[in-house]
Amino acid sequence: MHPPTLRTVGSFCARRSYQIRKCSSGAAYVEKVKLLDYWKLQDSALQSEFPRSRLLLMVDKRVLVQKVDGDIKMIENGVSELRKKLGDYGLIFDQSHSCLLDAVPGPQNDLIPLFGTSIDAAEMPDDSPISKTDILGELGGSLGGKFTSLRTAMLAMNDERQRLLLAKFQSLSRWSSIYRRCPKCAAALKMRVSKSGAECVTCQRVYYPTLSPVAITIVTDESNENCLLVRHRGSANGVFTVVAGFAHTGESLAECARREIAEEVGIFAHLVQQLNMSQPWPMPDSSMMVAHRAVADRNQEVVVCPDELETAQWFSRDQVRKALETTVADPFLKGLPRTLDDRQRLHYIPPRGAIAHAIIRDWVQGKF
Ligand SMILES: [Zn+2]
Structure with a gap:
């Protein structure tokens, strides 16, 4: 992975109104890849994009999906609508729970980040009349779908892009949650906002998701x-x-x-x-x-x-x-x-x- 050149960074910073339709599909692809590479490395740039991002959701490692024409598709939400709906159930999230998955068309005909957000729901008290399964069922319904196991979703999805996104979502969520200390010097690792890498705070080594x-x-x-x-x-x-x-x-x-x-x-x-x-x-x-x-x-x-x-x-x-x-x-x-x-x-x-x-x-x- 190479850092973007100054020229590239300048063009990204200056061009919030990137016009997707003006590019051929090949040129649009190359632009998208460069933008993703920039976001992966530049925490502050990605942080500032977070409020207008689209989010896929996992709760307790179950992914939010809906059935569309006999296929299974993950449901995208905006940050503020998801915050409100999860808040109704006492669930909160921020960038630390989220990994960068893709860049998708935004409302201003530009590209915005697609994140995967993975959170855990607290266990219900033993004497609660409602089970956590019931609550997640209700939450899924309020978000227009249901939560299903990763395995079921991966095996049942017909669309390759959806499968690739889900594989990336789960792999980065898991890697960033368990990769906490530098294997060389045991100091803490600072995880990138994108979760595409982590740098040791002491020896500055950079580590990437394992495969x-x-x-x-x-x-x-x-x-x-x-x-x-x-x-x-x-x-x-x-x-x-x-x-x-x-x-x-x-x-x-x-x-x-x-x-x-x-x-x-x-x-x-x-x-x-x-x-x-x-x-x-x-x-x-x-x-x-x-x-x-x-x-x-x-x-x-x-x-x-x-x-x-x-x-x-x-x-x-x-x-x-x-x-x-x-x-x-x-x-x-x-x-x-x-x-x-x-x-x-x-x-x-x-x-x-x-x-x-x-x-x-x-x-x-x-x-x-
Ligand atoms: Zn280290």
Whole structure:
């Protein structure tokens, strides 16, 4: 990250009336990126923009969403309207609870910040006649939506921009809340208003949000007509997915994919290729999932790692296509099998918001 030049800073300071429509979409994109870079570094400039910002909201790590045309979308509010509505429920927030997510068109045809604000609600007294869940339900209703778990929102969202914003929101909120002291000298860190970095007050080192790379891999046989899918312990009944695991230090993503296949299902993949797909995933920590395809001899014995997996099986393209169709027709997985017998059969793949869904879909459709 480079600080903006004096010329750039001057142009931003002078141009509160930045005219979006006068730029081509490419030029508008470049301007937006430069503005975001400036806001990330310049605390006072971003602070002064805060009152006219738009905000996405999480309370108790549940995100405020609404359903729009069968999709899930986060709800944006202005600072003053959100302050008033949250105030009615005794909830307060400021910049310290907020991280910079994007720049969006403002009322004067200029760009204003989009923040994600994450607060915790106090526990209700034991003798309270109303539960916290009821209160959050009411608050969500007054804001035009409802609070839902991060996982549900990430998996159900169809729009990639929304998923990326939510991943950034959760990752920056979490990182800025736990990254408090300098790893080198243990002095306090001063967090930027944007939450895009933190500087040690003593040794002046700057730290940035952490990200863990993950290889996520579909294993096929040599004919490319069958693939190996796995069921994780504790996953929803009848849901199978692809193999995934964190990269170790000193390992390429291809090596990571090959090792994870050996560890999780006990077979050797003689070919590993990266696919042109990736997805940030913010739970439990901030990951970057990078898609791969691996080819393995189907005659090898599958031996699952019992700590992680319940089962792993080869399926034909038709079997996987059927599960894909079931999942597309029932994106919230309402028809999951309930019997113990049925749960180890392939009924569903992960929902549309997961990169695993896109990998499996593309394989079914013969795209690789
Ligand atoms: Zn330090």
